[in-house]
Amino acid sequence: MSLFTIGDLDTRRIDAILDTADRFRNADIEPPTKRSTVATMFFEPSTRTRVSFELAATRIGADVVSFDPGTSSASKGESLKDTAQTVVAIGVDVIVIRHERVGAPEAVARWTGSTVVNGGDGRRAHPTQTLADLLTIRGHFGSVSGLRIGLVGDIANSRVARGLIDALPRMGADLTLVGPPTFLPLQDEVATSHSLDKIIPDLDILYLLRVQKERGGASGYPSDHEYRTRFGLTSERLERTSAMVMHPGPFNRGVELDGAVADGDRSLILTQVSNGLLVRMAVLEWLLGGG
Ligand code: NCD
Numbered sequence: 001m002s003l004f005t006i007g008d009l010d011t012r013r014i015d016a017i018l019d020t021a022d023r024f025r026n027a028d029i030e031p032p033t034k035r036s037t038v039a040t041m042f043f044e045p046s047t048r049t050r051v052s053f054e055l056a057a058t059r060i061g062a063d064v065v066s067f068d069p070g071t072s073s074a075s076k077g078e079s080l081k082d083t084a085q086t087v088v089a090i091g092v093d094v095i096v097i098r099h100e101r102v103g104a105p106e107a108v109a110r111w112t113g114s115t116v117v118n119g120g121d122g123r124r125a126h127p128t129q130t131l132a133d134l135l136t137i138r139g140h141f142g143s144v145s146g147l148r149i150g151l152v153g154d155i156a157n158s159r160v161a162r163g164l165i166d167a168l169p170r171m172g173a174d175l176t177l178v179g180p181p182t183f184l185p186l187q188d189e190v191a192t193s194h195s196l197d198k199i200i201p202d203l204d205i206l207y208l209l210r211v212q213k214e215r216g217g218a219s220g221y222p223s224d225h226e227y228r229t230r231f232g233l234t235s236e237r238l239e240r241t242s243a244m245v246m247h248p249g250p251f252n253r254g255v256e257l258d259g260a261v262a263d264g265d266r267s268l269i270l271t272q273v274s275n276g277l278l279v280r281m282a283v284l285e286w287l288l289g290g291g
Contacts, residue, residue, distance in 0.1 A: 001287055002109050002116040005125035006163040011170055018135050020282035021275065024059075036288045039065040039092040041084070041108075042119065043074075043099045048249060048273050049119050049128070053096045056280035062288065065092060080104065081111045088112040094287055097121075115287050123157050123215055129248050130163030131279035134171065136272045137205065140244060145172030150199055150243070152178040152231055153209030153256055154217040156185050160248045161209060165190055176203075179231060182220035196231050203243040208233055208256045210247075224255045233257040235264075244268050 003009070009017070023029045038057035042050045050066075057064045067087055074083050080099070087095065095112070097105050098119035105118040120126040137144050149168060155161040155177050168175045169190065176191045176199055177184055184192050193199050200206070211217040211227065221227045228234070233245060235258050245257065245267045253259040262269060 002105070002118075003127050003283060003287065004105050004109075004116070004118045006127040006130040006167045008127070014131070014134065014167065014171070017131055017279060017282045017286060018138060020285060021131075021135050021278035022139075024278050024281050036062045036093040037065060037091060038062045038094045038096060038284060039067055039087050040119070041067045041069070041087065041095060041097045041099075043069050043080075043097070043104075044120065046098055046119070048276055049098065049126075052273070052277040053117075053119060053128075053280050053284075056277055056284055057094075059277075060281050060285050060288070062093075062284065065090070080108065084108045084112050084114075088114050094284060117283060117287065120159055123159050123212070124162060126159040126163055126248075128276065128280050128283055129160050130167050131283065132272050132276040133164065133207075133246065133248070134167060135275040135279055136246065136268050137173075139271070139275070140268060141204065143172075144168065146174070147204040148174045148176075148202055149205040149207060150176050150178050150193075150196070150203045151207045151209070152196060152233070154183045154211045154220065155179055155209065156183050156220075157212035157215040157217045158209050164207065180221055183217070196233075196237070197240075200237060200241045200243070203241055205246055206233060206241070206243045207246045208251070210249075210251055210256060224252075228255055231256070233261050235260045238264070238266065246272060248272065 040050055040053055054064045094115045096117045096119045097108055099121050102122035102124040104121050105116045109116040118125055118127055151164055176193055178193045178196050238261055247269050
């Protein structure tokens with residue numbers, strides 16, 4: 001059993017993971033007694049995902065091996081396959097991997113036979129971010145069903161967006177993708193809009209995305225200033241809606257949202273971060289056989 005994309009989970013499993021996360025929040029379940037080992041292998045930069053996976057593993061009573069590509073033999077040219085097989089030979093039960101190549105988590109699972117959790121692969125998938133977002137929405141609104149959610153920004157380049165586009169409609173939300181045409185995927189299953197101003201009064205949640213400059217996102221719009229003018233969540237725009245604000249982080253103050261919005265009382269951004277810890281505990285607990 002591994003977790004590659006949110007599509008691997010049916011809504012019953014998603015609900016079960018969110019319920020386990022809530023029980024961890026309320027401290028009413030005991031961690032498993034057998035000590036397991038979780039290895040993190042992050043080939044791309046990360047702050048919250050890596051730290052929260054490592055803390056989550058510790059919290060459920062597992063040991064953590066933190067593999068750093070920059071200081072390991074990967075920097076001497078060792079292949080991903082050899083690196084992964086070496087980590088597994090040392091003795092780990094679960095590998096959490098982030099990699100710039102789409103499909104790297106499946107490849108590692110195939111090469112090693114180990115249980116793998118995708119911590120983000122290229123622009124494809126980041127399932128535990130989706131789970132953190134679902135827990136945040138459920139915690140604030142009681143349920144995901146029936147909510148009107150605008151997903152704003154660099155959707156085409158975002159793995160976070162792909163997970164939300166899969167999960168939110170399945171959980172009953174009414175999702176609209178918002179951005180310049182260059183940022184919207186070429187599909188017609190989900191409603192789209194090129195005007196944030198037009199749809200903003202009717203939303204319960206504004207979910208903002210970072211322009212993925214490292215994936216070429218900056219070529220999709222004229223300038224940061226222009227982007228902010230049309231799609232940035234300014235303090236002034238926020239006054240025209242009662243929507244709550246979400247963002248997976250890291251965010252660019254003054255581009256996709258104003259600093260005052262990020263720090264304001266309508267922001268759920270730090271709740272998303274703390275819920276990230278809880279859902280990662282729940283996912284590891286499930287994969288290690290406890291849930
Ligand atoms: C995101 C990622 O790396 O996919 N961050 C995260 O994990 N919270 C989003 C991003 O980098 O913009």
